[in-house]
Amino acid sequence: MSELYIRVAEDENEEPMEIPSEDDGTVLLSSVAAQFPGACGLRYRNPESQCMRGVRLLEGVLHAPENDWGNLVYVVNYPKDNKRKMEEIDAASAVKIKRGFQKTSDLIVLGLPWKTTEQDLKDYFTTFGEVIMVQVKRDAKTGNSKGFGFVRFTDYETQTKVIAQRHMIDGRWCDCKLPNSKVFWAGACPDEPMRSRKIFVGRCTEDMTTDELRQYFMQYGEVTDVFIPKPFRAFAFVTFADDQVAQALCGEDLIIKGVSVHISNAEPKHNNIHQLFPQFPGGSASLAAMFARSQYQFPSSHV
């Protein structure tokens, strides 16, 4: 029946320590904590299922599984494990709240004069509100402007105002719109796709290192892996310990080193247009894309 001592260790592979039990066969949490300061419970590996199981804890008293501690080694639980989990959930819900709230997106700026620079763009758009990112898209070889760019504002009200009107920039009329990618993903990547722990980070620049990406994404939760393909391909994969964190970031545009990167689910091959719209049989991707656009032209978060 009840043992005089049970074997407790910091870790399954650590040297166990014997902890005294009470006369009724229970073990006081305070007895465990006397040897393992900060302990908040015990767990053990169930020999049948090979899974870890928690030991019942009621008012500071640990109860033997099936009334017999047996000869198992019990592993100490510490509150820091739970705390870490909580931090990750908080980060995930913070992102979700931010998303449900009126969050700004990058806007495409169409019709820019060839000569317009990022500084020009910043100067112009700052008259509407605080600007957090501007880009002018250029030919990689020649450096010539492609005549369009992107802007992102701090406040959603600013964004709304900017979209609503035309803009005279350096002598040409320009339009600001939600980019197609944004419109598409807003509808096609809701909340419950694959629950992957891995995210795809698109539009990376060549100077972003794995360390920098790890440092950046740590704020959302524990990062278990960062992968940057070589040679440079302008994207990266980041894996989190918690799928909730990864999923919460999906669809976001984040700014890393002043560059707007786009987060989507890893493995986009399972997310292509034909899989999303099977009613358009093979070959008609452009038709399917038009359909997708017409469906998601005004996603609820932007009306």
Added chain:
DNA sequence: GTTGAGCGTT
């Protein structure tokens, strides 16, 4: 060295 509707080197 050109150009003027589009969509960000997945």
